[in-house]
Amino acid sequence: MNCKKLLFVAGLLLTAVVFTVQADDFTERRERMVEAQLAARGIEDPATLEAMGTVPRHEFVPRAQRHRAYADRPVPIGHGQTISQPYIVAYMTELLELEEGQRVLEIGTGSGYQAAVLAEIIDQVYTIEIIEELAEFGGGNLLRNGYDEVQVKHADGYYGWKEHAPFDAIMVTAAAAHIPPPLVEQLKDGGVMVIPVGHPFQTQQLMRVEKKDGEVTTESLMAVRFVPLTRDED
Numbered sequence: 578m579n580c581k582k583l584l585f586v587a588g589l590l591l592t593a594v595v596f597t598v599q600a601d602d603f604t605e606r607r608e609r610m611v612e613a614q615l616a617a618r619g620i621e622d623p624a625t626l627e628a629m630g631t632v633p634r635h636e637f638v639p640r641a642q643r644h645r646a647y648a649d650r651p652v653p654i655g656h657g658q659t660i661s662q663p664y665i666v667a668y669m670t671e672l673l674e675l676e677e678g679q680r681v682l683e684i685g686t687g688s689g690y691q692a693a694v695l696a697e698i699i700d701q702v703y704t705i706e707i708i709e710e711l712a713e714f715g716g717g718n719l720l721r722n723g724y725d726e727v728q729v730k731h732a733d734g735y736y737g738w739k740e741h742a743p744f745d746a747i748m749v750t751a752a753a754a755h756i757p758p759p760l761v762e763q764l765k766d767g768g769v770m771v772i773p774v775g776h777p778f779q780t781q782q783l784m785r786v787e788k789k790d791g792e793v794t795t796e797s798l799m800a801v802r803f804v805p806l807t808r809d810e811d
């Protein structure tokens with residue numbers, strides 16, 4: 578082997594080692610996140626914990642933010658939007674009490690991370706994003722990481738996704754001024770929706786909405802801070 582070839586092979590080996598070390602590092606950070614941020618704060622649902630421990634969150638944030646992917650806070654994803662803090666993702670996922678064979682609708686695809694967490698638990702995941710570039714970013718992240726069964730649509734999620742309704746569960750990941758009636762309509766009887774409701778750029782209340790025997794009940798769970806649910810005419 579001549580010197581150039583040797584250097585080339587050495588370079589390849591080094592790159593492989595760096596990638597492996599990096600991947601292990603992210604796995605470790607993810608395990609720590611599940612322990613310290615989720616289990617320690619009361620997230621109990623095994624399916625949620627397993628999903629959070631599986632989805633490579635660092636693959637869903639912009640490259641420059643990778644080192645912060647597993648931190649205990651939201652991470653910017655561009656266009657003024659953020660991927661929620663891991664605890665909030667887990668808390669909202671657990672609230673849906675998902676079971677195999679169910680169908681879920683998410684409003685606010687963003688990075689695609691929340692949709693990936695849902696897709697680890699059930700097969701039928703639908704997600705809507707109003708910003709075209711983010712629909713592409715989130716959709717691309719989902720595809721690249723093998724979540725190709727998740728259906729992504731670029732639209733105003735206020736109106737839901739009628740063709741695939743009713744949904745067993747609906748999760749809104751942007752703050753709405755009120756609970757959108759089309760979403761309540763597209764919720765199956767016995768279904769649950771979680772949605773932050775309140776004024777934009779202030780704290781909002783995370784609400785659990787349940788439909789049972791045609792009756793809709795709402796419950797305030799905790800104060801949260803989400804980016805606003807925008808409308809097409811905004």
Ligand code: SAH
Pocket residue numbers: 658659660661684685686687688689690691692705706707708711732733734735750751804805806807808809
């Ligand atoms: N769930 C995302 C983060 C959500 S941030 C994740 O896991 O990364 C909130 C997202 O909701 C933003 O991407 C924002 O563009 C989107 N959004 C805001 N209003 C919307 C609407 N009316 N319909 C669909 N998406 C909306």
